[in-house]
Amino acid sequence: MKITIISVGKIKEKFFTDAIKEYAKRLSKYCKLSEEVISDExxxxxxxxxxxxxxxxxxxxxxxxxxxxxxxxxILHINGEQLSSEKLAQKINNLGIEGNSDLTFVIGGSNGLSDEVLNRADFKLSFSKMTFPHQLFKVILLEQIYRAFKINSGEAYHK
Known part of the structure; x- marks a missing residue:
């Protein structure tokens, strides 16, 4: 499976970039991960x-x-559907079974996403009604994708 993360804005804090690198390394066992960083306006x-x-x-x-x-x-969106970790894992697994082995997750900028991007979504996903810093959210997203692969593999990471 190929996973692409598209996010707006460069991450400046070393502790966030270290966490992102760690989850990218962990995910390399399960998928091919790529990241696209869009400069913010x-x-x-x-x-x-x-x-x-x-x-x-x-x-x-x-x-x-x-x-x-x-x-x-x-598309990561505050008004999207909220899924448990298990349901996200199931969705990723089902997409793979259906032949969708190329997944893209989009994290917008601090002002949100344009209607054109929202209309391109196959699924709008919300992790919470709360607002998170974009830098932190990329870490949270990667951890949840990693957790999904661990759940789907029947491994003990998820408790």
Whole structure:
């Protein structure tokens, strides 16, 4: 299985990059993982809603340019469906059985995702109604994907 993580904004904190590298290393046993980092657009707090929408559109265009046509796209979105770790594992497993062995997970920027990106989603996934820092969320996402593979393999990591 091939997993691609597309995220907006570079991660600057070493402890986050170390955690991401650790989960990427762990995942290498189960899948081919690739990461695409999209540069975030400048958006001051003084920006109007129209200016924020333009930022989302610019970031969205960059995201869409990275999504392959034959991939199954998970968009991480606060209003998406919440799944347990077991249900996420089951969904990933079922997608593989159905022939969807190329999965893409998209993490938007701090202003959210454009309508065009949201419309490209095959599945909108929410981990919580809470808001998380984007840098931390990438770690959480990778851990949950790793957990899903461990569950599907019947290994003892998941408790």
């Amino acid at each position: 400048r958006a001051d707090e003084s920006f109007s809603q129209m200016e924020i929408e333009q930022v989302k559109i610019k970031e969205g265009t960059k995201i869409l340019n990275k999504i392959k046509s034959n991939t199954y796209v998970f």
